[in-house]
Each structure stands twice: as structure tokens, then as C-alpha cells.
Amino acid sequence: MLFKYQVVLLWIAVAxxxxxxxxxxxxxxxxxxxxxxxxxxLSYLGFGxxxxxxxxxxxxVGHGPYYNFYEVLVSDAWIAVLFYLFLQWRWRPLPxxxxxxxxxxxxxxxxxxxxxxxxxxxxxxxxTYWLLIHVLFAKFAYGACLLSFAFAGLYLLKExxxxxxxxxxxxxxxxxxxxxxxxxxxFAGFGFMVLGIMIAxxxxxxxxxxxxxxxxxxxxxxAAISWLSYGAHLHLRRTFGWKGHAxxxxxxxxxxxxxxxxxxxxYLYSSVHENLQP
Amino acid sequence: xxFIASKKLALSLIVLMALVMAIAMIIPxxxxxxxxxxxxxxxxxxQVAPVAKNLGLDAIFTSRWFFLLxxxxxxxxxxxxxxxxxxxKKQTKSAHPANRSLHLRIMHLWSMPxxxxxxxxxxxxxxxxxxxxxxxxxxxxEGQTFTDGPGEYNRIQGGPLFRDRYAGxxxxxxxxxxxxxxxxxxxxxxxxxxxxxxxRVVQEKVATFGEPVTFRGVMFRPDERGFSALVKFLPxxxxxxxxxxxxxxxxxxxxxxxxxxxxxxxxxxxxxxxxYPNREVFRGKAKGxxxxxxxxxxxxxxxxxxxxxxxxxxxxxxxxxxxRLQFSKVGYWTSFVVLRNPGVPWVFAxxxxxxxxxxxxxxxxxxxxxxx
Numbered sequence: 001m002l003f004k005y006q007v008v009l010l011w012i013a014v015a016x017x018x019x020x021x022x023x024x025x026x027x028x029x030x031x032x033x034x035x036x037x038x039x040x041x042l043s044y045l046g047f048g049x050x051x052x053x054x055x056x057x058x059x060x061v062g063h064g065p066y067y068n069f070y071e072v073l074v075s076d077a078w079i080a081v082l083f084y085l086f087l088q089w090r091w092r093p094l095p096x097x098x099x100x101x102x103x104x105x106x107x108x109x110x111x112x113x114x115x116x117x118x119x120x121x122x123x124x125x126x127x128t129y130w131l132l133i134h135v136l137f138a139k140f141a142y143g144a145c146l147l148s149f150a151f152a153g154l155y156l157l158k159e160x161x162x163x164x165x166x167x168x169x170x171x172x173x174x175x176x177x178x179x180x181x182x183x184x185x186x187f188a189g190f191g192f193m194v195l196g197i198m199i200a201x202x203x204x205x206x207x208x209x210x211x212x213x214x215x216x217x218x219x220x221x222x223a224a225i226s227w228l229s230y231g232a233h234l235h236l237r238r239t240f241g242w243k244g245h246a247x248x249x250x251x252x253x254x255x256x257x258x259x260x261x262x263x264x265x266x267y268l269y270s271s272v273h274e275n276l277q278p
Numbered sequence: 279x280x281f282i283a284s285k286k287l288a289l290s291l292i293v294l295m296a297l298v299m300a301i302a303m304i305i306p307x308x309x310x311x312x313x314x315x316x317x318x319x320x321x322x323x324x325q326v327a328p329v330a331k332n333l334g335l336d337a338i339f340t341s342r343w344f345f346l347l348x349x350x351x352x353x354x355x356x357x358x359x360x361x362x363x364x365x366x367k368k369q370t371k372s373a374h375p376a377n378r379s380l381h382l383r384i385m386h387l388w389s390m391p392x393x394x395x396x397x398x399x400x401x402x403x404x405x406x407x408x409x410x411x412x413x414x415x416x417x418x419x420e421g422q423t424f425t426d427g428p429g430e431y432n433r434i435q436g437g438p439l440f441r442d443r444y445a446g447x448x449x450x451x452x453x454x455x456x457x458x459x460x461x462x463x464x465x466x467x468x469x470x471x472x473x474x475x476x477x478r479v480v481q482e483k484v485a486t487f488g489e490p491v492t493f494r495g496v497m498f499r500p501d502e503r504g505f506s507a508l509v510k511f512l513p514x515x516x517x518x519x520x521x522x523x524x525x526x527x528x529x530x531x532x533x534x535x536x537x538x539x540x541x542x543x544x545x546x547x548x549x550x551x552x553x554y555p556n557r558e559v560f561r562g563k564a565k566g567x568x569x570x571x572x573x574x575x576x577x578x579x580x581x582x583x584x585x586x587x588x589x590x591x592x593x594x595x596x597x598x599x600x601x602r603l604q605f606s607k608v609g610y611w612t613s614f615v616v617l618r619n620p621g622v623p624w625v626f627a628x629x630x631x632x633x634x635x636x637x638x639x640x641x642x643x644x645x646x647x648x649x650x
Contacts, residue, residue: 123487125488127486127487128489193636194636204625204626204629207622213622214404216302217310221299221302225299225300225303228292228293231292236289239285269303
């Protein structure tokens with residue numbers, strides 16, 4: 001019964017995020033700067049119902065939202081929106097950032113609500129606090145990767161705007177290219193570090209659960225590839241001066257890799273993380 | 279030295295490792311994928327698969343060149359970290375002690391090498407494990423004691439540098455806690471273990487699936503578990519032998535799952551047994567598997583001749599050819615995966631140090647960015 005309410009709430013969140021995306025897109029296309037208040041209201045409303053759906057799920061299954069694909073998708077989308085709202089509050093209103101965030105959050109929730117997740121008891125190997133550490137860092141890692149991608153996307157857009165001489169207030173109000181580049185780098189760096197901790201804590205959990213802390217399972221290996229790829233990005237930037245345009249494209253590439261790691265497991269491989277498969 | 283610690287080498291190794299891993303995710307690795315997947319892949323790509331196989335691309339993670347790549351990565355990481363440490367140390371020495379902002383800046387600078395030291399420890403721990411790890415498998419019935427050492431395991435395998443030796447303690451399985459939920463197979467709640475030195479209990483611990491126990495660097499991880507029927511065999515020639523007859527509760531129980539075979543007098547007699555913890559549950563009349571009325575359904579074979587067929591309840595004794603077999607009690611058993619991974623403390627320490635580095639990097643921020 002609770003699941004029905006969750007689906008309704010999630011569809012409301014999808015509608016809010018979808019409208020937000022359209023508003024953000026319209027701002028870019030028509031170079032306006034009028035919909036900020038609407039975007040803000042829709043953000044909080046969407047986030048509120050999204051949180052309520054997540055809380056209902058938690059209540060229904062009696063554990064955190066990390067067991068099956070549905071729970072992981074909904075909670076990862078939630079953490080991405082939380083990151084975005086935190087950034088807006090702590091730093092400055094930046095509705096255009098949502099142009100990159102909303103479609104991803106929307107797709108994640110959309111994919112989740114198409115599932116009909118069964119409630120199964122947690123396996124005994126899940127009864128460890130290492131799982132919580134692993135999951136927490138995974139959420140932070142994917143949130144940071146998403147924001148790094150969003151800033152990289154904004155950088156590339158602003159760069160294009162400057163090249164073509166678009167002079168609308170909208171573009172002027174965006175942070176400068178240098179700042180966007182730095183933000184991309186910071187979130188990529190943060191993502192790299194928490195991704196590293198996610199992998200390390202996951203391996204400690206695997207050691208306790210299966211007696212081996214690294215088994216070259218597809219999800220482990222793809223996570224390691226993503227991590228190395230972020231490592232390469234950071235080293236290229238710090239040591240070899242790949243800043244700005246190149247760094248932005250690296251962030252986009254890395255995020256594609258993260259997305260691939262995230263979804264390839266579901267559709268391409270059999271894995272010890274079979275609970276994450278729909 | 280300059281080449282080993284070069285950033286170009288670091289970057290090349292990072293990219294190379296990522297590429298190699300990606301290839302290993304495209305070409306199924308025979309040791310890490312179910313064999314039917316691997317065979318299906320061989321059949322699906324008849325042109326490409328043999329080439330990849332001949333090049334060893336279907337066993338990348340166990341190849342020597344991949345191991346070498348990891349070692350090179352570890353050496354490069356260590357050298358770069360050493361250089362970083364030396365550089366930051368020099369900067370620390372030259373900093374003016376009264377300047378607080380500068381202090382924050384220095385601490386911020388330290389956090390990056392600290393993070394890399396953590397990574398070094400993790401990689402080092404992985405390499406130590408690769409060489410010296412050991413994995414054994416041991417079945418224990420309630421009340422049984424096991425001495426960790428050569429020849430004591432049901433199965434054992436170790437890394438290339440592992441040498442089997444006595445760890446100097448004994449492990450006793452005191453009790454297995456089981457739960458019998460209605461309509462479900464028995465749930466394992468924990469194995470109560472006692473660790474003994476010189477016959478004296480020095481520590482008692484409970485091993486569960488999520489939380490295995492470790493004593494003196496040896497980890498005991500519960501694996502399979504089930505009922506054990508304790509039978510006493512009294513041969514016609516005298517003497518007595520107590521046997522733990524194990525029956526698994528792993529899968530949904532049916533008559534086949536709860537069966538096992540015993541060899542008596544070096545194979546002279548073959549005893550096929552089916553264990554029923556509760557008569558009604560197998561008739562579909564009860565929904566729990568708690569051993570309320572346990573009995574064994576036995577078939578004793580000598581050569582090819584069946585010499586006994588029938589049920590035996592707990593406490594009963596049967597006779598055949600002057601031998602006696604008594605079903606004395608019902609207990610539980612657990613099999614343990616016993617692991618020695620000497621690199622694990624390094625990995626754990628590395629994890630802690632790397633986390634410390636990250637915390638430092640993001641909290642000890644100088645007023646102005648040092649570098650980006």
C-alpha cells in the first residue's frame with residue numbers, strides 16, 4: 001500500500017523536476033532571467049515530495065534505501081538534488097546548473113518508478129556498519145561527479161556563448177569561466193576522493209561478507225576504472241595544465257563513464273551485486 | 279629515480295590500468311565469470327575469441343604482466359608520495375611560526391601527501407595479501423575443537439609465499455544459534471566460538487554472516503550451516519565412535535537436501551540417511567523446521583546388499599551384523615572459511631590515513647588557494 005503512495009509522490013517529483021528542466025532550458029534558449037523564483041519553488045517542492053517518498057520507502061522496508069535498484073536510483077537522485085540545493089543556498093543561486101541536473105534526476109526517478117520492487121529481507125551479509133559507510137560515500141561520490149559534470153557543461157556553454165557574443169543578462173550572471181573551471185575541478189577532486197573511500201569501504205565490507213576484499217566483480221572493476229579515470233583527470237589538470245576546455249571535456253567523459261558503470265551492471269553483467277539488478 | 283617518480287609515468291600507468299581493466303570487462307575473464315558465460319562468449323565470437331584467448335586476454339587479472347603493472351603502479355605511487363612528503367617538509371621548515379594563515383596553508387599542503395600515503399598503504403596491503411594470503415575451509419560440529427595448522431583443514435589454498443604453520447591456538451565451536459521462523463528454512467543467528475591457548479579459554483566471540491570474528495590475525499567467517507545428527511557407532515569388535523552427521527539447511531528443504539551418506543568401518547558399510555527435524559513439516563502440516571520430533575530414515579548397505587531399512591528416532595539404537603548405531607542427539611554445524619590476510623591491517627590503516635588526508639584537504643583551507 002505504501003508503495004502506491006511512493007509512486008504518486010515520485011511522479012509529482014518527476015513533474016516538478018521536469019518543469020524545472022523546461023524552465024532552465026527556456027532561460028538558455030530565450031536568454032531570459034525571469035523564471036528563477038518558479039525554479040526555486042519547484043526545486044523545493046520536488047525535493048520535499050521526493051524526500052517524503054524516500055521516507056515512506058524507509059518506513060516500508062525497515063532499512064535505508066540501498067538494497068535494490070529502485071531504492072538506489074531514488075536515493076541517488078535525492079542526494080544529487082540535495083547537493084544542488086546546498087550549493088544554491090551556500091554559494092549563490094545558479095538555476096542554469098539545473099539544466100544538467102534535472103534531466104538526470106528525472107531519468108533516475110523515472111527508471112525507478114517503472115520498477116516494481118519486491119520487498120525481501122536483507123541478506124545476513126548486510127548486517128554490518130561498513131555497508132552504511134560504503135553506501136554513504138557512494139552517494140556523496142555520485143553526487144559530486146554529477147556536479148562536476150554540471151559545472152563542466154556550464155563551462156562549455158558559457159564558453160560557446162562568449163565565442164558567439166551572446167550578451168544577454170543570463171550569461172553575464174553566470175560565474176566566470178575561471179570559476180566554473182575551478183568548481184568542476186573541486187567537485188571532480190572531491191568525487192575522486194570519496195569514490196576512493198567508497199571503494200575501500202566496500203572492499204572491507206566484501207572481506208567480511210565474502211572473505212575476499214577484491215574479486216574483480218563488474219561493479220568493483222567499473223568503479224575502479226571510474227576512479228582511475230578521475231585520477232587521470234586530476235593529474236592532467238594539476239601537473240600537465242589541462243585546464244578549462246580540456247578539463248571540462250574530461251569531466252563530461254568521466255561522468256559518462258560513471259553513468260555507464262552505474263547502468264551497465266544492471267543490463268550487461270551478472271554480478272555479486274545481483275540485488276541491484278531489476 | 280626521476281623516471282620512477284615521474285608524473286608522466288604515473289599518468290601513463292593510471293591510463294594503462296584503466297584501459298586494461300576496461301578490456302577485461304569486455305572480454306569475459308574465465309576465472310571471474312561463471313563458466314557457462316565464458317563458454318557462451320567463446321561460441322558467440324568464433325573469430326575474435328581464440329585470438330583473445332591466445333593473447334591471454336581472458337585471464338588478465340591473474341596474468342604476470344598485470345601483476346607487474348600493479349607493482350609498477352605501487353612503486354611509482356610510493357616514489358611520488360615520497361617526493362611530495364619531502365617537498366612539503368621543506369616548505370614546513372621554511373614557514374614562519376607566527377603566521378596562522380601560513381600554518382593552515384602548510385597543513386592543507388600536508389593533507390595531499392597524507393592522502394597518497396594512505397593509497398600507498400592500501401596498495402601495499404593488497405600486494406602483501408597477494409603473496410601471503412591463505413584460505414582454508416573447516417567443518418565444525420557443536421562441541422568440536424580445531425587446531426589451526428598444517429593438514430587440519432578440509433580444504434586449503436594459499437598465496438605463492440604462504441607457508442602453512444600452526445597459529446598456536448585452538449578454536450572450539452561451543453554453540454550454533456538458530457532461529458526457526460514459520461514457513462521458512464532455519465535462520466543462522468551466530469556461531470559461538472571459544473579460542474583456547476594451552477587448553478585454556480582466552481577469548482569467546484560470536485561469528486555471524488555480516489560480522490566474522492578474527493583472533494590473532496586469523497578470520498573465521500561462517501559459511502554453510504545445518505543440522506547435525508550426533509550418532510554413536512559401537513562396532514561388534516568393541517570400541518565406540520561419535521560421528522557428526524551433517525545435513526545442510528541452506529536451500530529450501532526437500533527430502534534430497536536433507537540427506538547424506540556415512541561410511542562405517544572404512545567403507546564396509548554405507549549408511550544412507552535422511553534427516554527429518556520434524557515429521558509434520560514434510561507432510562505439509564507444519565510450517566516450521568524446529569527439530570521437535572527428529573528422526574533418521576536409514577538404509578544400510580553392505581557391498582550391494584541392503585541389510586537395514588527403517589526409521590530411527592532420537593535416543594533409539596539399531597543393530598546390524600552385531601554392530602550398533604545409536605542416534606544420540608541433534609545439534610548444529612557450521613563450516614568456516616578461515617582466512618589469513620596479513621595485508622589487511624595495512625589496507626585498514628591506509629583507509630584511515632587516506633580519509634584523514636581528505637578531511638584535512640577540505641577542512642584546513644587557507645584563506646587563499648595555494649594552487650589549483
